[in-house]
Every structure is written in structure tokens, then in C-alpha cells.
Amino acid sequence: MEIINFTRKQACRFLFRKQGFSGAYRFEGKQGIMEYIRQAGCIQFDPVDVCGKNAELVLQSRIKGFTKEMLTDLLYQDRVLVDYFDKNLSIIPVSDWPYFERFRKQHRQWERSHEVICGAQEQVKSYIASHGPVCSADLDMPDKVDWYWSHTRLSRAVLEHMYFTGDLAVHHKSGSIKYYDLIETCIPETILSEPDPYPDEHDHQTWRVLRRIGAVGLMWNRASDAWLNIDGLKSAERNAAFTRLIEEEMIRKVQVEGIKEELYILTEDVSLARQCKENTSLKKRCEFIAPLDNLLWDRKLIQALFGFDYKWEIYTPAEKRKYGHYVLPVIYGDHFIGRIEASADRKDQKLLVKNFWFESGVKRTKTMDAAIDAAISRFSVFNQCREIVMEKSYQNGEI
Numbered sequence: 342m343e344i345i346n347f348t349r350k351q352a353c354r355f356l357f358r359k360q361g362f363s364g365a366y367r368f369e370g371k372q373g374i375m376e377y378i379r380q381a382g383c384i385q386f387d388p389v390d391v392c393g394k395n396a397e398l399v400l401q402s403r404i405k406g407f408t409k410e411m412l413t414d415l416l417y418q419d420r421v422l423v424d425y426f427d428k429n430l431s432i433i434p435v436s437d438w439p440y441f442e443r444f445r446k447q448h449r450q451w452e453r454s455h456e457v458i459c460g461a462q463e464q465v466k467s468y469i470a471s472h473g474p475v476c477s478a479d480l481d482m483p484d485k486v487d488w489y490w491s492h493t494r495l496s497r498a499v500l501e502h503m504y505f506t507g508d509l510a511v512h513h514k515s516g517s518i519k520y521y522d523l524i525e526t527c528i529p530e531t532i533l534s535e536p537d538p539y540p541d542e543h544d545h546q547t548w549r550v551l552r553r554i555g556a557v558g559l560m561w562n563r564a565s566d567a568w569l570n571i572d573g574l575k576s577a578e579r580n581a582a583f584t585r586l587i588e589e590e591m592i593r594k595v596q597v598e599g600i601k602e603e604l605y606i607l608t609e610d611v612s613l614a615r616q617c618k619e620n621t622s623l624k625k626r627c628e629f630i631a632p633l634d635n636l637l638w639d640r641k642l643i644q645a646l647f648g649f650d651y652k653w654e655i656y657t658p659a660e661k662r663k664y665g666h667y668v669l670p671v672i673y674g675d676h677f678i679g680r681i682e683a684s685a686d687r688k689d690q691k692l693l694v695k696n697f698w699f700e701s702g703v704k705r706t707k708t709m710d711a712a713i714d715a716a717i718s719r720f721s722v723f724n725q726c727r728e729i730v731m732e733k734s735y736q737n738g739e740i
Contacts, residue, residue: 342587345595345606345614352559352597352604352646354675355617359558359610360636362672364623366405371415373404375422379434382552383427385633388517389655391667392683392692392724396432398631398669401723408723417513420527424511428553428638429570435528442537443545443572445507452502454486461499462508466523474512474520475500543581546574550582551591554605556635559595560642561602567638600645625674627712629681629720632669649677649700665696673712678703683717685724692717692726696733 347355354363361367361377368377377400378384387395393409401407415422416432423435426444433441452458461482469475482496489501500521503509512522525533539545549571554560557567562583568574574582583605586592593611595604606614630636632653637643644650651670654662665682672678682696694717699705721729 342590342593343611345593345611345618347595347597347614347618349598349600349646350675351617352595355606355610355614356558356636356646357672357675358613358617358623361403362626362628362636363675364626366403368403369405370407371411371419374400374407374411374415375434377403378422378432381556381635382437383431383433383556384635385428386424386430386432387633389667390517392669392685392720395631395633397723398629399634401720402628402630402634416511423528426505426570428556428567435532438528438532439535439537440539440545440548442507443540443542445505447572448502448505452505453488454498457484457486457495458499458502461495462503465499465503466508469509469521469523474522476515476518476520478518542573543578543585546571546578547582547585549574550579551586551607553638554586554592555607555610557638557642558610558636559604559606559646560639561604563602565639565641597646604642625708625712627671627673627678627709627716629683629716630670630672632667634670637670643677647677651677651680664698668696671697671713671716673709676703678709681717683720685726687725690725690727692721692724692729694729694731694733 357363366373368374384396384399389395392398393401397409397412400412404411412422412432416424421435422432423438425431425433425438425441427433427441465480468480472479477494477497477500480496480500482494482499484495485492486495486498488498500509504511504521507524509521510524510527512520512527514520539548550568553567553571560567562579564576568579583592587594590608592605593608595606595614597604632655637651640651649670652663654664654668655666659666664680667684668680668682670677671681677700679697679699681694683692683694685692697713717729
């Protein structure tokens with residue numbers, strides 16, 4: 342079987358093109374959102390909203406004309422996407438619902454405060470059937486129970502339990518508040534009735550590994566955050582999955598100059614890999630990348646390939662942060678060129694650019710600076726801001 346040989350530059354070019362960061366936008370509008378999420382399998386959701394939530398940030402860097410309303414529509418109006426668990430809390434195509442039946446089965450069998458919570462389920466179902474979607478504040482269940490995140494109200498625990506088990510789905514959100522409805526009102530019966538395509542544990546793990554390789558684009562067979570939330574996937578199981586995927590010619594080996602470990606791509610991406618071996622240049626774009634972006638799921642790999650060391654410092658004590666609370670990587674062309682710290686003041690509709698750090702060795706040009714300006718302008722529109730406030734000016738070389 343052919344082994345793809347890459348220089349580091351070619352490997353970086355491949356990853357950026359696979360992710361839709363190079364040249365003209367590959368993805369556009371709501372259709373483009375669906376095309377990208379089908380390619381990636383899932384995008385991670387995180388509720389923190391400094392300058393857009395993580396899932397929105399993932400899409401704004403790839404989708405031409407993206408607005409936050411597009412994602413909301415696809416989730417809660419069109420219902421072709423659904424909030425559920427894949428790589429931690431994620432957004433997945435609703436058609437993938439049957440693949441995660443084992444997750445729901447686990448929660449039906451066991452949960453903290455299981456007996457008390459299960460005893461309240463029928464009451465919640467009856468209430469929702471009569472009143473429609475609810476949040477925890479709508480239910481008269483003030484008793485406290487031991488739950489995952491803390492000692493919490495029974496109303497919250499039972500709603501989350503029923504969400505985990507697939508009895509409820511997120512119907513819509515009001516800010517950060519989730520409103521739940523009966524699953525059959527949110528997902529078609531034709532999908533709910535489909536059996537688990539991979540009831541065998543090894544088959545399921547192999548499918549998940551393949552899915553994650555496609556989500557990142559280029560992966561190695563080693564411990565990685567890219568495998569998070571694949572139950573039971575230890576080194577032996579991961580090795581078995583890679584062996585099977587190679588034997589079935591679902592993935593191909595890649596050797597990158599200067600990197601000892603073999604890497605792997607999807608077989609369907611071999612044609613793209615060959616194109617990236619040619620020294621063909623595309624129009625350079627500047628984009629701001631989400632902290633939990635699919636490209637960054639294995640940060641050690643990104644450091645090995647790009648020489649870019651990124652840590653999301655949101656949970657780092659302020660006095661120990663190197664950069665800032667919510668800092669996004671900045672790409673230009675086929676390179677990581679820096680980091681930006683920005684926040685949206687939605688009351689006054691201002692985008693505050695608090696800081697911008699260029700990577701060591703970056704050679705700035707007028708074209709690069711113009712691309713950064715354009716990216717900041719797009720980012721302001723994405724955050725529905727009318728004004729951009731530069732607290733520090735990278736144009737003056739102060740950053």
C-alpha cells in the first residue's frame with residue numbers, strides 16, 4: 342500500500358486545505374455548515390461566550406457568510422443537527438443519533454441518585470406532554486440530589502438524566518438556559534427506530550477512531566485528546582482499531598519529514614494529499630481559530646508540525662497566564678502567525694481587541710496586515726458589533 346511522504350510544509354498545507362482554511366471558502370451558508378459537520382463528524386460545544394461560543398467560532402472561520410442564527414436554525418428549526426455527546430458535549434448530524442445508543446444505554450442502567458431520578462421521570466414526561474418544552478426552573482422539584490457537577494436540584498438532575506438517556510432533547514436555548522422536549526418531537530421516528538449500526542464494542546471503537554482521524558485530518562496512533570470520550574479506548578484497543586482500518590484500506594500511512602511516528606489520513610483524502618505535495622499556492626486567508634477547534638484536538642501534533650504551542654488558558658489562574666483568558670490562534674496562509682484576545686461588548690455593540698501577539702519569526706507584510714484587518718472586521722460583524730476598539734495597535738508594532 343502506498344505511503345504518502347510529506348515534508349512538514351506539505352503536511353501543514355494538507356491540514357489547512359482539509360479543514361477549509363486555504364484559498365477561497367469551500368463551505369458556504371447553511372449547506373456549507375452541514376457539509377463541514379458531516380466531514381468532521383462533530384464540532385465541540387462549550388457555553389463560554391466571550392466573542393462567540395466554541396461551535397460558532399469553529400464555523401465562522403470556515404463558512405462563507407456564517408451567522409450564529411444559521412446554526413440555531415439548523416439545530417432548533419430545521420433539526421438536522423442535534424446537541425449530544427461525541428467528543429465531549431458536541432453538535433452532530435441528527436442522522437448519527439443511532440450510533441450513540443450505547444451511551445444512552447449506559448445512563449439508563451446507572452446514574453448518580455439513580456433511584457430517585459428514575460422515580461421522577463414519568464412526572465416530567467407528563468408535564469412536558471401537557472405544557473411543552475421546559476427548563477429546570479419550570480418544574481416544582483426543589484429537593485436536592487447528588488449529581489455529577491454538584492449537589493443540585495432534582496429538577497435539573499432528572500432533565501439532564503433524561504437528556505443523557507435519549508428520552509429528551511434540547512428543544513431550544515434562551516441564552517445559556519436549555520429547554521427540553523420529548524425526543525419524538527425533535528427527532529423523526531425513522532431515525533429513533535434505527536438500530537445501533539455497531540453493537541459490537543470493537544466495531545464501534547474502530548468507527549469512532551476513523552471518525553476522529555477524519556475530523557482532524559491527519560493523526561498518529563498515540564495517546565491524544567483527539568480520542569476523548571471513546572469509552573474503553575486504551576492503547577491496545579486503539580492499536581487494534583488502527584490495524585483493522587489499515588487492513589480494510591480505510592486509512593493510509595503518512596510519513597512526515599522529521600517526525601518519527603507514522604501518521605494517517607483517510608483513504609478518501611489521498612487525492613488531496615497528492616495535490617498538496619505539489620507547490621501550488623492558493624490565496625492566503627487570515628482566520629481566527631476556536632480554542633476547541635477540530636484542528637487543535639491534538640495540540641502536540643500541531644506543535645510538532647507547525648511549531649505552534651497553544652494552551653487554552655481559560656482555566657489557568659490569571660497570574661500564571663502567558664497570554665490571556667480567552668485567546669484565539671490566528672492563521673494566515675499555511676501558518677499560525679499569532680494569537681488574538683478579543684471580546685464582544687454586546688450592550689454597546691463594540692468588539693474590543695485587547696491584544697495581538699505575533700509568533701516569533703513571523704515576517705509581517707502590508708498584505709498580511711491588510712488580511713488581519715479584514716479578519717477583524719469580519720469577526721466584528723460575526724459578533725454583531727458596530728464598532729471595533731483596538732486597545733493596543735499591532736499596526737504600530739506594540740504587540
